[in-house]
Amino acid sequence: MTEKLFHDRPHTILDAEQAEAQLETFTQQRQGGGNQVYIVPVVFHVIHNFGEENISDEQIHSAMESVNIDFRKLNEDIDDVIEAFAGITADVEVEFRLAQLDPQGNCTNGITRTVSDLTYVGDSDMKELIQWPREKYLNVWVCAYAQGAAGYSLYPSSVNSFFNEDQDGIVLKHDYCGYIGTSNWSRRRTFPHEIGHWLNLRHCWGNSNEPNIDENCDEDDLVDDTPWTRGWQSCALYGESCGTLDNVQNYMEYSGCGRMFTEGQKDRMRAALESSTAQRNQLWQESNLEATGVLTGESILCEASFSVSKDVVCMGQEMQFFDNSYNAPSSWTWDFGDGTELSGNDPEIFKNPIHTYEVPGDYSITLVVSNGTDELAVTQEQFVTVLGSGELDSPLVEGFEAGFPDDEWFLYNTEGAGWEVTNTASFTGDYSLKLDNYSNDIEWLEDQFFSRTFDFSEVDEALITFKWAYASKTMEATSDRLRVYISADCGESWILKEQLSGSVDMPTSEYSSSPFTPSSTSEWASASVSITNPAQLTET
Structure with missing residues (x-):
């Protein structure tokens, strides 16, 4: 992806080379850095054409849950790391939170959806459809096709230039995002791998996308505690390639059994976040965390919203209502407009209830949501139409002279x-x-x-x-x-x-x-x- 970027934008090569050198000097000279947990606001842009790539909010939530577990070394399979590397497994002390305020300060759930057939391309043009300011958010695009990869990202130095700023972020193929929906448990670690690149990590075998070749023994990932390696595409736990035991279980391998980052990789990623290269050091500042709504980590209840499985039914038919409020209400009160109310805090019962209307007519629906502290309400007037039998006379001649859509x-x-x-x-x-x-x-x-x-x-x-x-x-x-x-x-x-x-x-x-x-x-x-x-x- 980097080669294509510079082929299309050769005027940015010099800036990228200078930015790479400056970031490397900063990384090597960095001392300590403390143990502050850096928080990074995230926005997901789902680019879809109404297909399976239009993944659910829940699938995105699973991706966020999983990547935070991995970056904080809370993954249960960390105990599977072989003894030779168990002592250098790292809690990176970086957390990622879905934005709750958009660039204009409006309420958001940190997920946007854009309809475009560029989802089948997954290239720079797709990224240009929508991007939030990179100094405020980590942008993640989800699409149907990611240039033949499970995902990809560019190094901070490659996108440092103002002219490449629109390419900063991570692209994920939909079935490698999270661990539910169109993805699965074994594919969930594409996300931490790509964040590694976004934070200036190379593959363990060096600066290429080609593992398992002899030339990689002469390449360096610029991390002291990761062994030189040819790179792996299989989970050979005790594999050796360049004369030493390889860290096959590293997230930056292609082995499929990643379990860890090393302490050296942690230092390198934190250095990238502390550097001004590609404005990474602005992301975790308290002012930005407040501006994006993620400072406290508590959910901000800022919008009440709902939808319905279908808004026209016949009397006696079931219809399901869906709470789309954000963020994270804990209780719901529904007024279905026919004299029936439903209220409670069990999400299995009250979040997405099913209701049946017995009398034809148009019904207004009200939803009140609460998080225990704040309360919001929304009413949609004449939102549901319930039909009786034989409502239209025949013969019916329709020329749409009275307008459309209408009562019929x-x-x-x-x-x-x-x-x-x-x-x-x-x-x-x-x-x-x-x-x-x-x-x-x-x-x-x-x-x-x-x-x-x-x-x-x-x-x-x-x-x-x-x-x-x-x-x-x-x-x-x-x-x-x-x-x-x-x-x-x-x-x-x-x-x-x-x-x-x-x-x-x-x-x-x-x-x-x-x-x-x-x-x-x-x-x-x-x-x-x-x-x-x-x-x-x-x-x-």
Whole structure:
């Protein structure tokens, strides 16, 4: 990654060389340094395209928990370190805390989420999507692809320059972040490894990404108590390579059985934090810890927030509410708007409760959260819609002349531009629904809308007729799809009744190199869907 950085930005090479020399001199001349526990504020930027790389907050919390255990030498497997190195295992005395205040002083949980297909690239352009000031936060980007690695970081000297400041931080592939979710227990130590680089540690075999080659016996990691080594990609605990026993269980190896940093590595990392190189020494200052909300280590309750599994259901259906408040409330009081309240401090019961509405209508929801000292409340008006059976009369003719969405139609799962009413084209009347997909380069986004319920329980056939106009922006095959679903159980499950494909039967006009708008009724097509299965002709 360093080579690519300087290939793309050759004007920063000289500054990096000078910064490296200055930091090395500072490191070698540093005396002692005391035993202050340095605290580093952290922000995670999840770059995703709605895939599995959009990891949960809980997975990120597991990464933070694990890395703090490892840096403070609290890992249970520290006792597995072989006798030859047991005496130099180090408590680095550095702790990492998720930010609770953002650069503007607003409440945060230390996690941002950005939608971009750059998640599949994981390069410098991805980092440039979002970064918080590096003198205030350690930036960690989580993505689908990390340039072919489990993760990567750059040395402080490489990003010291103002021109490289935007590249400062750590990139983690999502399935090497933490130990739950898409990751696992054996992959959790990619994070401490990369923090090691961020704090100026080389691999045990030296300044390269190629272990297990003879040339590494002539390379130095600049740490006195780590043996010279060829580098390991297997857990050979008593392996020897350059004439001495190797520290195979070091976090800066590729062995897969890291358990420790050495005292020498501790000194080197703490020197990096005490140096002005890449502004590392500003991170742990008390003023910055206060500004980022991590000074005391106690959770700041600064926002009450909640979401719901789906905001439109039928009476008698279960729906789950999710507390998204931060940070760390310990009690919850829910008012579901139908006369039902739920209150308590057991998170298994009260944090994400399930509720059932028995009467149709629109309901406002209130959540009150507390941490025992502070209390916050939030109300979302008419947040939940509960449908009855057969709410719409048939036949229904809909031209969206009265607007959209409205009391009869709902938007759902708007991942792209979203359906919107327009008066730029119509088959009859003045309006139609439009989905502007021309500028979208992200595949597999879904934009949906659906109606209230119909009662078809007394008929033998229901007929759905619709008209559409579509042109592809390319002559090549496209993954665009228009699908028509029905539900016989009020949205619990959906049955595909019609699918039109962008390259096959969806085009109604020649491909267009600019955003398409039909100019006449001849550029519209029509299709009908017949429903005759009695199991699909229900009240909902």
